Amino acid sequence: MAPHPVSPSPSAHGARSPAAALFDAIGADYETAFADLPEQLAALDWLIAELPPGSKVLDIGSGTGRPTAERLTAAGHRVTGIDVSATxxxxxxxxxxxAVFEQVDARDLVDDDAAWDAVCAFFPFLQLPRADLDHQLERLGARLVPGGLLAFATVPAEADGVEIDWLGHRARVTSHAGEELLVRxxxxGLEILRQRVSVFHPxxxxAGPEEQLFVHARKSAAG
Known part of the structure; x- marks a missing residue:
């Protein structure tokens, strides 16, 4: 079965957003820097154990396709990855x-309410403005079928457009502290099944050590 298609909004945010420019410049270095991230691999193991074969999975911020799309596709799932970076x-x-990969900003997805058996969102929202970040967090539950699964990760920090050096590039990041992220x-509409904060050395x-929050969650079976 083919992966689930995605429909971008006609009012797209633009292929050369700051995040697109950043990840076009980083390219394959991102895969090298974050290869074998233990908590990400654990989240993928959880999804593979829980999802029935042929499940439709949306990978937001799919990067180079490794390890997320690669492992889920090998397990028999229909993976659609979206990323703002053409590279x-x-x-x-x-x-x-x-898998299917499209150059789409998550803010421009339409017609995806309750469309996905699982959503992976490993660090995709850190370059968004605060209002867009909060809206994307709200949308995560709506994108899932009742009982659908979320594997989510971010850097937990109270930051709003803070400029940092990251992987040799300047980046502007926005996030919430850990407990506020869980509240959101x-x-x-998501039940938190597992949460873990760990430190990874890219x-x-x-790159210096990075504190990361990983969450496994499930949407209520009642929707």
């Missing part, structure tokens, strides 16, 4: 031909 989409299509996910000479 990332090109790399992912070459690495994981069994619960408000989106494999990159310009």
């Amino acid at each position: 990332m989409v090109e790399l992912a299509r070459a690495r994981v031909p069994g 996910l619960r408000a989106a 494999r990159h000479p310009a």
